[in-house]
Amino acid sequence: MIVLEYILLIGLIVCAIAAPLCKRLLAAVIVYMAFSLMMAVLWSLLQSPDLAITEAAVGAGVTSILFFLTLKKVHALKGTHDE
């Protein structure tokens, strides 16, 4: 269990460094999504299942959807029509 903890903590730091360094904004948002998901697992390790449920639904779900929609609105997604 302690090994998993270390892997997750290091993974969090790696994701946090990587997320804003990604060249494409879409990749940055997806890495941030992975960050949130790791956070959710970490919270269940910290014995707070309430937080884990909320974070999984909020961080990886709703926040990312909002980011994607904003990306679409500011024309930062490839494959959408730019006029």
Place this chain on the structure above:
Amino acid sequence: MSKKIDETSGWLQRFAAWVDGDREPPDRTLLVMERRPHRDFRPTEEEFERREKDRLRKFFNWYPIAATVICVVMAAILLTTVMNMPGFGDEDNPINNEVSERYLEHGAEETGSENVVTAMIIGYRGFDTLGESCVLFLAVAAVMILLLRDEKNTTGRELHQLEREEAGAREHADLILQQVAKVLTPFIFLFAIYVLLNGETSPGGGFSGGTILGAGVILFSAAFGVQRTQRFMNRRTYSVVRTFGLMLYAVLYGIYIFIGANGLPNHLAGMILLIDLAVGLVVACTMYGFYALFSRGEI
């Protein structure tokens, strides 16, 4: 823009003008300098622009260095502080004091909720959560102010493009998304309702259940389009449900004040459940409202 607002006009008009930002100070001599100081040297346009650009460039040269220094210094200070904190996971840490002990020992019998986190959020610190729900309510209102479409801020081209996009989405509906959503949506709703209603005995409660419920509605709306979502969630239902949730919470807390504000007693059976439901409705509506406003600009 500057309408002449004088003392004689009604307070409503003056208030409206103040909100619009074009109120003129009643006593102008106080706030407006009577005469500008004479300036001998007036830079030409190019000179001015060059100087401004120079200033901006200088700012952008120095800003990263200063920001990095601030960040590093702050991280170092925090790191040294953290090193001196009491050990992680120790039972005798100062944070584990009599408050949490009392919650753990008496929470179940005093509030009727076996999950102490729910008992704390809804029972002991319910006012905190009431303010929280108000914050969510206001957040949706703020996003509405920014993104809601109406005749004033929408051009015909935008409207046209939106219509075209919707038509395109209807024609080329994503088959994978629809099939997956068809299978998953009932289970998501079921799980959301389970989490929402079982906040007393298992992990979950208003916030978790509400977000899952909102995510389920979002998935449904993304897969099957606006029309089918608006069958059960149009603008009117949305605002009614949202306000109803907050009002239910406020009324229940009014009762709570009335009976002494000493924790919700467990002889009012189902109180925690009702408040959880109210919070869940508010949170779910918030999540769906964000999605709808971001994607279409209307609910």
Place this chain on the structure above:
Amino acid sequence: MLSDIIQNRYAVTAVILFGIGFTNLMLQQNLLRKVIGFNIMDSAIFMLLASLGYIDGGVAPIVGDRGFDPLYINPIPSGLVLTGIVVSVSITAFSLALIQRIYRRYGTIEMRELLDRAKKEDD
């Protein structure tokens, strides 16, 4: 030193994450990346709070029929963080909405271009 870090691993990680997030918030030119940095800061603070309430060998604070026999973790930080997470979503949504409006008005979300264009319009 190393034993200190291992002892307080959650807090140290939280501080590092906070530093990364803050650096992003101040140094990135793109507004969306700034918001991501802000969210990372949020998560770091929540993690510090939640790790403070943890007790070794404790279980989640659901007092069933087990009575007070097993060791429970501290429920207070969990409750505080739970409300904080939901509020952080609303803050994110609000800032993203502001970014959309900025894009609609100025046509860019890069800080430098934005300042240039805003200045040009002022003159």
